[in-house]
Amino acid sequence: MVLAAATSVGVGVPLALQARRSASLAQRLELVTSLLQQVPLIDGRWSHTDLPRLRRGMVGAQFWAAYVPCESQWKDAVPMSVEQIDVVRRLVEKYPQYLSLATSVQEIEESHSRGRIASLLGVEGGHSLGARLAVLRTFYQSGVRYLTLTHTCDTPWATSASTETEEQNAGKGLNDFGRAVVLEMNRLGMIVDLSHTSRQTTLDALEVSRAPVIFSHSSARALCNTTRNVPDDILRLVASRGGLVMVNFYSEFIGCGPNATLVNVIEHLNYIREVAGIDHVGLGAGYDGINWTPEGLEDVSKYPYLFAELLSDSTWTEEDLKKLAGQNFLRVFRRVEEVSRELSSRQATPREDRIDPRQLLYTSAARCSWELSEALSRQQQLPPQPEGEQGEQGEL
Numbered sequence: 433m434v435l436a437a438a439t440s441v442g443v444g445v446p447l448a449l450q451a452r453r454s455a456s457l458a459q460r461l462e463l464v465t466s467l468l469q470q471v472p473l474i475d476g477r478w479s480h481t482d483l484p485r486l487r488r489g490m491v492g493a494q495f496w497a498a499y500v501p502c503e504s505q506w507k508d509a510v511p512m513s514v515e516q517i518d519v520v521r522r523l524v525e526k527y528p529q530y531l532s533l534a535t536s537v538q539e540i541e542e543s544h545s546r547g548r549i550a551s552l553l554g555v556e557g558g559h560s561l562g563a564r565l566a567v568l569r570t571f572y573q574s575g576v577r578y579l580t581l582t583h584t585c586d587t588p589w590a591t592s593a594s595t596e597t598e599e600q601n602a603g604k605g606l607n608d609f610g611r612a613v614v615l616e617m618n619r620l621g622m623i624v625d626l627s628h629t630s631r632q633t634t635l636d637a638l639e640v641s642r643a644p645v646i647f648s649h650s651s652a653r654a655l656c657n658t659t660r661n662v663p664d665d666i667l668r669l670v671a672s673r674g675g676l677v678m679v680n681f682y683s684e685f686i687g688c689g690p691n692a693t694l695v696n697v698i699e700h701l702n703y704i705r706e707v708a709g710i711d712h713v714g715l716g717a718g719y720d721g722i723n724w725t726p727e728g729l730e731d732v733s734k735y736p737y738l739f740a741e742l743l744s745d746s747t748w749t750e751e752d753l754k755k756l757a758g759q760n761f762l763r764v765f766r767r768v769e770e771v772s773r774e775l776s777s778r779q780a781t782p783r784e785d786r787i788d789p790r791q792l793l794y795t796s797a798a799r800c801s802w803e804l805s806e807a808l809s810r811q812q813q814l815p816p817q818p819e820g821e822q823g824e825q826g827e828l
């Protein structure tokens with residue numbers, strides 16, 4: 433019972449920096465309690481989690497990830513994603529004493545000040561869009577505020593880190609439709625998340641996005657060499673665009689194997705702080721989406737121990753800890769909201785880009801797409817193309 437232990441200790445004043453090293457764990461936990469009452473602790477991903485542990489962990493804002501498996505792409509990915517969103521919304525409605533739906537910076541701050549866990553929605557994987565901007569917009573209307581451009585599969589418009597190969601190790605990246613997805617997210621005010629994307633998709637998204645981007649649950653590649661972690665040059669690029677890397681706690685990504693500890697998490701936080709800067713590091717544990725958790729941070733209730741440990745390191749000021757907990761994320765989200773307002777003040781209108789269904793001919797979409805079968809049957813009814821004339825057949 434972290435909160436109970438922390439509040440039962442009678443230290444009423446913040447610990448002076450120089451005293452922190454010698455402070456007891458209970459004293460540091462008390463300071464963490466006061467710090468996390470001031471700033472919402474924002475977890476980019478959900479968790480080895482339940483409501484009592486979220487409260488013990490003093491989590492102030494939680495992104496609930498609407499995730500459906502890549503195998504559902506071109507099958508029922510879109511309705512399944514709608515179901516996931518519906519479940520999160522119903523969960524929030526069922527527990528109003530604990531949770532409150534948040535779709536803006538202001539709503540996160542209001543929820544936190546009322547002692548509720550601000551509940552935000554993210555969609556993890558562009559396959560959930562069914563390659564349609566109308567679905568993206570409808571997700572936004574349902575409260576979704578970030579989209580991870582890919583999960584472990586490519587979409588017709590973006591390549592995933594999981595499909596990078598030796599020969600073509602950066603992946604193809606974003607095509608025109610993929611760039612339209614990013615720009616439409618900028619217009620709506622939805623955060624672009626690049627955890628899981630291929631190197632080229634990451635570079636393309638960084639180039640095209642008018643707003644800062646996040647990695648909602650990725651750690652440092654230099655410390656554990658996996659394509660799910662962020663290499664140094666991308667860390668610097670994300671920082672130069674005002675974005676944020678939220679450190680994942682999955683043991684494989686932070687300890688480079690099944691065993692990891694709280695110390696490994698701190699190594700990644702320190703490394704990203706060193707390369708990208710204190711304004712560009714956050715927390716995205718990935719609890720409940722990961723198979724192994726680090727010793728000392730086994731579930732979401734353990735967050736205060738992470739902050740208590742950082743407090744014993746004099747290179748982390750209390751202001752730094754507030755940035756790590758939530759202020760960095762709030763800054764990014766605020767900028768995403770501003771960009772959306774700027775674009776709407778310039779009369780940016782909803783984009784109407786579409787993927788030509790014929791591009792899906794050799795994908796598994798072909799079996800499921802009515803549009804494609806229509807396009808092909810119309811093509812067959814067209815008069816034969818005059819000889820010598822090149823170019824697109826028909827208006828599809």
Ligand SMILES: [Zn+2]
Binds near residue numbers: 556627628649721
């Ligand atoms: Zn993930």
